[in-house]
Amino acid sequence: MATKYILAGTQQHRIWKYATWGLFIVVVMLVAFAYVDTGTIDIGDNSYNLSMIRIAKAVSFGVAILGLQCVVGFTGQVALGQSFFVGTGAYITAWLVADHQWPYLLTLVVVVPACFLIGMLLGLPALRIKGLYLALVTLGMAAVFPSIVKLDAISDQTGGSGGKSTAESKLVSPEWATSIFDGIAGVLQAVPLVGQYFGDGDLSEREADRMWKFVLFIIVAAICFWIVNNLVKSRPGRAMRAIRDNETGAAVSGVDLAMTKTLAFGVASALGGVAGTIYVMEVGIASPDDFTQLLAINLIVGLVVGGVGTLSGAVVGGLVVVLIPDWAASTESVAGVPERWLQGPTGSFLLGVMLIFLTFVMPGGIVAGFRKLRARYVQVVPRPPDGSVPAAFAAATAGPATDGEAMLSNESDDELVHTGSDSGSNDE
Amino acid sequence: MDLFIQRVFDGLANGSAYALIAVALVLIFKATTLINFAQGEMAMLGAFVALQLWYWGVPVWIAVILAMLFSAVLAAGIERTLIRPFDPKDHLPLVIITLGLFLAINAFAGIVWRFDPRQFPEMFPGGNALDIGSRGLSWFAVFTIILTVGVILLLQLLLNKTKIGLAFRAVSSNLESSELVGIKVGSTLQFGWALAAAVGTLGACVYVANPLLSLEPSVMLRVLIFAASAAALGGLDSIWGALVGGLAIGFVQSLLVQYIDFIPSEMSLAAAVVVLLIVLLFKPAGLFGTASVERV
Amino acid sequence: MSEPTLNEPMLNVTNLTAGYGPVSVLRGIDFYVNKGEVVVILGANGAGKTTTLRALSGMIDTGGSVTFEGEELVGQAPPNIVRKGIAHIPQGRGTFPELSVHDNLEVGAYTRKDNEVDADIEKWYEVYPVLKNRRNQLAGSLSGGEQQMLAVARALMGRPRLLLLDEPSLGLAPFLVQDLFERFGRLNTEDGTTLLVVEQNAQLALGIAHRGYVLEAGQIAIKGTADELMHDDAIRRAYLGV
Numbered sequence: 001m002a003t004k005y006i007l008a009g010t011q012q013h014r015i016w017k018y019a020t021w022g023l024f025i026v027v028v029m030l031v032a033f034a035y036v037d038t039g040t041i042d043i044g045d046n047s048y049n050l051s052m053i054r055i056a057k058a059v060s061f062g063v064a065i066l067g068l069q070c071v072v073g074f075t076g077q078v079a080l081g082q083s084f085f086v087g088t089g090a091y092i093t094a095w096l097v098a099d100h101q102w103p104y105l106l107t108l109v110v111v112v113p114a115c116f117l118i119g120m121l122l123g124l125p126a127l128r129i130k131g132l133y134l135a136l137v138t139l140g141m142a143a144v145f146p147s148i149v150k151l152d153a154i155s156d157q158t159g160g161s162g163g164k165s166t167a168e169s170k171l172v173s174p175e176w177a178t179s180i181f182d183g184i185a186g187v188l189q190a191v192p193l194v195g196q197y198f199g200d201g202d203l204s205e206r207e208a209d210r211m212w213k214f215v216l217f218i219i220v221a222a223i224c225f226w227i228v229n230n231l232v233k234s235r236p237g238r239a240m241r242a243i244r245d246n247e248t249g250a251a252v253s254g255v256d257l258a259m260t261k262t263l264a265f266g267v268a269s270a271l272g273g274v275a276g277t278i279y280v281m282e283v284g285i286a287s288p289d290d291f292t293q294l295l296a297i298n299l300i301v302g303l304v305v306g307g308v309g310t311l312s313g314a315v316v317g318g319l320v321v322v323l324i325p326d327w328a329a330s331t332e333s334v335a336g337v338p339e340r341w342l343q344g345p346t347g348s349f350l351l352g353v354m355l356i357f358l359t360f361v362m363p364g365g366i367v368a369g370f371r372k373l374r375a376r377y378v379q380v381v382p383r384p385p386d387g388s389v390p391a392a393f394a395a396a397t398a399g400p401a402t403d404g405e406a407m408l409s410n411e412s413d414d415e416l417v418h419t420g421s422d423s424g425s426n427d428e
Numbered sequence: 429m430d431l432f433i434q435r436v437f438d439g440l441a442n443g444s445a446y447a448l449i450a451v452a453l454v455l456i457f458k459a460t461t462l463i464n465f466a467q468g469e470m471a472m473l474g475a476f477v478a479l480q481l482w483y484w485g486v487p488v489w490i491a492v493i494l495a496m497l498f499s500a501v502l503a504a505g506i507e508r509t510l511i512r513p514f515d516p517k518d519h520l521p522l523v524i525i526t527l528g529l530f531l532a533i534n535a536f537a538g539i540v541w542r543f544d545p546r547q548f549p550e551m552f553p554g555g556n557a558l559d560i561g562s563r564g565l566s567w568f569a570v571f572t573i574i575l576t577v578g579v580i581l582l583l584q585l586l587l588n589k590t591k592i593g594l595a596f597r598a599v600s601s602n603l604e605s606s607e608l609v610g611i612k613v614g615s616t617l618q619f620g621w622a623l624a625a626a627v628g629t630l631g632a633c634v635y636v637a638n639p640l641l642s643l644e645p646s647v648m649l650r651v652l653i654f655a656a657s658a659a660a661l662g663g664l665d666s667i668w669g670a671l672v673g674g675l676a677i678g679f680v681q682s683l684l685v686q687y688i689d690f691i692p693s694e695m696s697l698a699a700a701v702v703v704l705l706i707v708l709l710f711k712p713a714g715l716f717g718t719a720s721v722e723r724v
Numbered sequence: 725m726s727e728p729t730l731n732e733p734m735l736n737v738t739n740l741t742a743g744y745g746p747v748s749v750l751r752g753i754d755f756y757v758n759k760g761e762v763v764v765i766l767g768a769n770g771a772g773k774t775t776t777l778r779a780l781s782g783m784i785d786t787g788g789s790v791t792f793e794g795e796e797l798v799g800q801a802p803p804n805i806v807r808k809g810i811a812h813i814p815q816g817r818g819t820f821p822e823l824s825v826h827d828n829l830e831v832g833a834y835t836r837k838d839n840e841v842d843a844d845i846e847k848w849y850e851v852y853p854v855l856k857n858r859r860n861q862l863a864g865s866l867s868g869g870e871q872q873m874l875a876v877a878r879a880l881m882g883r884p885r886l887l888l889l890d891e892p893s894l895g896l897a898p899f900l901v902q903d904l905f906e907r908f909g910r911l912n913t914e915d916g917t918t919l920l921v922v923e924q925n926a927q928l929a930l931g932i933a934h935r936g937y938v939l940e941a942g943q944i945a946i947k948g949t950a951d952e953l954m955h956d957d958a959i960r961r962a963y964l965g966v
Contacts, residue, residue, distance in 0.1 A: 078523060129708045132463045135523055136656050137708060139465065140701035143653050147697050293649060294534075297527050304524050344539030352532025356510060359524050591834070598820050598831045605818035608781060609882060610806035610835035718822060 005379050016378065024315070025218070031055070032214050033188055052210050054326050056282035059217045060086075060275045062318025063224050065302040066311065067271030072300075073309035074232060075264040076244030077126055081138035082299045084122075085115050085269040087145045087291030089276025094164035094286040095157050104171055104281045105216065111273040119269020120262045127258050142296035146288035163287025166280060173212030178203070181211045217278050224271055229311055231267065240264050244309075294348075301351045305358055307365030316366045324350055434565060435682045441569035441638065443678020444576035448631025449648075449655035450662065450670035451580060455624040458600040458665045459617050462511075462522050466529035467628050468652030473533050474499035474629025475636055475643055476541050479548055488549040492633045496626040503625030507618045516603070537645040545642035551633065572634050579630060580671050583623075587667075596620055600665070631655075650697055654681070657704040663717020672715065677703065732794065734759040734918055735780075735886060739788040742772075742779035749775040751942040752788065757886070762912050762919040764929040764950070766959070767939035773922040774815055776939070777888045780920075781805055781812045792886065807835050811884035815891050817875040821864025825855050828863050828874055832881030841881070848877040869900040876907070880917070887911070889921045893928065901925070905932055930954050 006013050032055065064086050071079050089111045096102040096110060122141065126134050149158040158164055173181070185203055203211065231237045239260040242250035251257050280286050302317025325347025332342055362369045449471060456464045464470075478495035482488050506529065514521050552571040556564030587593035599606045599616045606613055635651060636643040658677045662669020680703075681696040707714055733756035742750040749772045757763045767773045779786040782802045790797040797805055806812075820828050829848060833841045849856035852873045858866065863874055872892060879887060889908070893901040909932040911917045923929035930936060930950045938946040938959060946959065953959050 078520060080527075125705060125709055129705075129712075131519055132461070132523065133660075133708050133712070135465075136463055136660070137701070137705055140653050140656065140704055143649065144698045144701050147695060151695070294531075297531055300524070300527055301531065308520075341539055344542065345535040346539060347535075348531050349535035349539060352528045352530070352535060355528030355531065356525055359521050359528070360513070363521065594827060594831055595834065597823055597827070598834075601820035601822040602818065604783070604814065605820060606831075607783065607802035608806060608812045608814065608818060609831055609878070610803045611831075612801075612803045 025222075028055075028218065030188075032211065033185055052214060053282055054322050056214060056217055057279065058318040058322040059214075059221050060278040060282065060318070061299060061302060061321050062275075062315050063221050063278060064272050064275035064299050065306065065317045065321075066224055066228055066314040067268035067275070068299060068303045069309065069311065069314055070228060070231070070240070070271070071123075071264045071268035072303060073313075074237065074244060075240040075261060076247075077261065077264065078131060078135040079123075079126065079138045079265070079268070080135050080293075080296050080300055081122075081140075081142040082268070082272050083142045083291045083293065083296035084138075084145045085119060085272025086276040086279065086295065086299075087149070087286070087288075088118060088269075089115055089273030090280045090286040090291065091149060091158055091164060091276070092273070093277040093280045094159075094166050097166045097169050097280070098164055099157070101169065104166075104169070104277070105220075108220075108274060108277055111277050112270045115273030115276075116266040116270040119272070120266040122269070123262045123265025126261060126265065139293055139296060142291075142293040145291050149288045149291075158288075159286075161288060163285050163290075165285045167284045171209060171213050171216075171281060173205075173208040177212050177215070178205075178208040181208050213281060217281070220274065220278060224274055225311055225314075228267070228271070232311075236260060236263055298348075298351065301355050304355055305351075305365055307367030310365070310367045313365050313367040320354075320366070321351065324354070432683075436679065437565050437569040437573075439679040439682030440675055441566075441572040441678070442635070442681065443658075443675040444572045445631050445635030445638075445674075446651065446654045446658045446677050447576055447671045447674025448579065448634065449628050449651060450659040450674045451583065451667055452624040452628035452631065453655060453659045454662075454664060454667055454670045455620050455627070457659070459596065459620040460511075460516055462516070462519065462526075463656070463664075464624070465523065465526040465652070466533060467624065468632075468648035468655065469530050469533040469537075470499060470503060470625050471628035471632035472643075472645060472648040473502075473537055474625065475548065475632040475647075476537055476645075478629070478633055479546060479643060480541075482549050488551055491549075492551065492630065495633070496629045499625040499629040500622035503621040504618045507621040508614075511621070512614055512617070534645055534649075541645065543644055543646070545644045548633070548636040548641075548643045550639070551637040554639070566639075568638060572638075575634065576671070576674075579627065580667060583627065583667060586623075592616070592619055653697060653704075654678075654700050657700040657707075659714075660704050660707045661714055663714025665718060666714065666716035669714055669716035733757060734761075734793060735920070736791045737780075737788070738790075740776070740779055740790060741787040742775050742784050744784065749942050750779060753939070753942070753944050755937050755944065755947070757918060757920050759885075759918055760912070760916055761935065762908070762921065762933045764921045764923055764926075764933040764936040765939055766923060766926050766929065766936060766953075768962075769924075771939040772942045773939055774890055775942075777812060777814075777890050777920070777922055780888060781810065803835075806882065809883075809885040810888065811879040811882050811886070812888040813875045813879045813890060813892065815894060817871045819863040819866075819871050819874050819878065821862065823863055824860050825863055825866070825874060826859040828878050829855075829881050832878035833883075835882055844881055844883075848881070852877060868895050869897065872896060872900070872904060876904075880911070884917070886918045886920065889919060889923075891922055891924060893923060893925045901928065905929070908932055926953075926959065 006016055032052065064082050067085070068079075068082050071077050092111045092114060093104065093107040096107045097104055125137065129137055150161045151158075152160075181203055232240075239250065239255040240263075242253065242255050243257060243260055247257065276286070279290075283290075298321050299317075302321040303313070304317075305320050306315070306317030307313030325345075328342070328347035328350055331346075333339065334342065358365060364371075449468060452467050452471070453463060456462055456467070474495045477498050478488075478491045481491035481494055486494065510525050510529070511522065514525070516522075550568075553567045555567055557567045557570045558565040587596060595606070595611045595616045596619060598609070598611055599613055599620075603613060606616070632648060632651075635641065636647060641647070654677050655674065658673035659670050660673070661676060662671070662673030677700055680699065684696075684699065735757040737753065737755050739752045739754060740750055741748060741752050753772075753776070755763070755765075765773050765776060775784065778784050780790055780797065782797065782800050782805045786798050788798060792805075792808055792810060795808060797808070820831060823831065826845070829845045830841065833844065849859070854870055855874060855877065858870070863871065866874060876892075892904055892908070896904065905928050908919060908921070912919055912932070919932075921929050921933065930953055933950040935949050936947070936953045937944050938953070946953070946956065948956065
């Protein structure tokens with residue numbers, strides 16, 4: 001297939017940009033409707049339980065990884081302790097819901113500012129502690145979180161080592177939403193051939209509630225992505241990237257290092273908190289051992305596997321971190337693999353191996369790999385500031401694009417936000 | 429008072445294990461200014477290998493030594509294939525590689541040996557060396573401390589009196605000049621990784637040989653944090669510092685936590701992280717480290 | 725290709741190119757150093773002098789050909805090049821700051837397998853008594869002049885046949901520089917060590933050199949005997965400041 005060229009800033013470009021995300025959301029919703037009703041899918045001898053809990057967890061971790069993008073990806077601070085803030089958010093939500101009967105979503109009003117402030121405070125040492133030392137301290141913080149919530153002094157609020165359950169307050173789908181869901185499900189079921197995958201008849205009450213929660217998660221997550229997308233392109237966002245690319249250079253160009261870094265930490269932690277809220281909304285309990293340094297490392301896996309410094313990387317990362325262990329756990333027999341290997345923490349093993357493997361072959365993560373692939377078919381040509389049509393574009397669209405292709409493939413590499421150039425913010 | 433003395437020794441015994449892991453961290457840090465986040469997991473894997481050999485009938489000490497050799501070879505392989513291809517000055521990919529190793533090794537041990545705690549064979553005679561009133565000073569504590577100090581002395585001899593030790597110190601000090609005097613930097617760093625893994629494995633064995641503890645895949649998660657604090661306290665590039673730091677952390681853990689009521693026992697980990705934080709904030713060179721360690 | 729003859733230069737550089745990533749610094753230079761010679765490479769900042777030496781030692785990606793006593797060096801790793809008998813004192817001396825003076829000397833003899841290392845160390849202690857006094861002190865605590873002495877002694881501990889010197893005068897007090905160059909001169913005349921010196925201080929360097937090259941923007945601009953260069957008007961204006 002010949003490569004298609006699109007000029008940056010044109011209508012076509014905008015459609016192209018939003019189409020990718022739009023398509024993604026449609027797929028997610030389709031999967032959701034399929035998931036909510038269908039119990040399992042059998043592949044070979046293995047049956048995969050498609051519970052929506054996994055997808056909701058993926059949304060939660062996606063938001064947490066989005067936070068890591070801010071502090072690690074865009075600001076270049078090697079902070080590994082995101083699980084600390086996911087845990088904090090989860091516990092605040094659980095406490096407010098269980099003990100004070102707050103509605104789940106309202107707890108965000110407390111979670112976001114609280115995590116933002118805690119994140120800024122804990123980010124203060126990062127002004128002095130850098131690089132590997134910061135990685136060490138933040139990993140330590142992540143390790144400490146479970147023992148903090150297990151403290152006797154606050155066990156009334158945190159539920160001690162048993163965790164804080166919110167099972168008594170259920171999130172119920174309002175009637176108008178239920179009827180919409182039923183309508184959509186009905187339409188999908190009517191589609192020939194694939195309709196069977198969407199179950200039959202109306203959604204049960206439980207399914208409707210799940211769907212409602214899921215829609216809420218998607219909306220919350222979408223808002224988070226929208227905010228970060230704008231942040232990255234704003235003045236503080238440019239300051240963050242300047243710090244990542246050259247800290248001294250940024251400082252002498254007038255970037256307020258202290259301010260920008262603490263802001264990045266604050267935003268990252270607030271997003272971690274939101275992720276925790278989503279987590280508790282779905283799981284119904286905040287328990288200390290869900291927020292250990294293993295979660296912290298898993299989130300880093302998501303960050304790297306998805307793609308450091310890209311927003312879509314956070315989505316991919318969240319899915320990978322949740323689904324791979326889940327699929328691995330559901331896989332009970334694979335020809336040629338001893339059963340013992342499939343029963344243990346195979347998923348974690350795969351994640352670790354994947355992390356190492358990708359660092360070698362695809363340092364930009366899955367998103368970069370996808371973009372490279374996409375660039376073979378569609379390329380966005382940046383437009384010079386004066387608004388003229390670049391010669392390369394004209395040449396590429398006019399004739400056989402042998403020379404132009406070579407030139408343009410260099411441009412497309414800029415799409416990795418790594419370069420920090422303006423064409424890098426193609427990520428919305 | 430009796431309890432106090434017993435506690436001191438128990439703390440020092442734990443601290444010895446922290447010190448050995450800390451020494452492993454320091455060895456790699458000295459050579460490459462990299463913190464190997466997988467050090468604890470590599471040590472845990474080594475301890476499992478020792479246990480497995482013991483299950484197969486190998487006497488415990490030979491099993492431990494074989495496990496140390498195994499770890500050394502494994503670490504040399506890891507250095508060659510996973511670490512050396514990367515630019516040593518660019519830390520992020522290296523941190524990511526060590527985190528990947530952390531996950532993979534931890535899960536690997538879980539797959540092979542499962543998560544049930546297993547009793548590690550006694551490495552030292554049981555019983556008490558000294559009975560003080562109703563309390564006793566266990567042989568375990570005494571021997572662990574002696575062993576640790578002995579190993580670190582040996583390590584110092586190796587680094588200060590042998591040619592490979594000289595090369596290792598030269599590489600730690602100035603990479604470029606090392607190449608210019610004909611030192612093969614790659615294999616020297618490989619030697620450092622192997623040495624670190626062997627010492628770390630010994631540390632893990634000593635730690636789980638404690639009659640009160642057992643071996644399971646996540647046993648080193650906490651120990652790594654204690655060891656990292658110990659290494660930072662001692663100054664990340666000082667081997668003696670790691671010993672002092674390890675003993676100090678073990679000592680604080682057992683005493684402070686026991687005698688001060690408002691610090692519950694789970695908080696010993698938090699205490700270690702706070703120590704780490706304070707050291708890095710206010711005295712990044714630690715107690716015995718060279719100040720130039722604060723390169724970023 | 726001519727057969728190697730007795731007149732073949734010790735070091736023969738043809739069409740040497742080198743750079744850092746996409747930036748090319750040396751754009752194909754040719755020069756040679758005969759056994760027993762002192763050759764100096766002059767040039768302004770950024771002309772590529774240091775890069776030339778780094779390329780010879782194999783520390784950066786290099787193209788072209790470098791033969792040392794008939795053996796090709798391009799593509800070899802630095803430790804292998806050192807083992808062939810080339811020592812390189814980099815800019816900023818390249819001592820090991822966290823090692824003691826004594827260890828620095830010992831590490832200089834890293835590639836040697838004979839048993840005269842201790843005797844050689846004693847010899848250098850006689851040449852530079854100040855090093856003997858500070859033998860257990862960390863090299864990082866020495867003054868600039870002492871470090872330069874240590875760097876020279878350390879490089880020669882490997883008993884090289886060719887010594888590459890990168891701006892040895894940099895950062896030293898003038899009287900130390902004078903002394904140092906006299907030492908280099910004697911190294912050549914008395915011990916027969918071949919020297920390739922990169923210097924900005926042209927007057928001093930030409931004082932001990934047999935021949936010289938002037939490097940400009942990665943290419944050899946002028947070459948000649950030390951005498952000719954000393955009296956070349958362009959050089960006098962550009963580098964000798966007269």
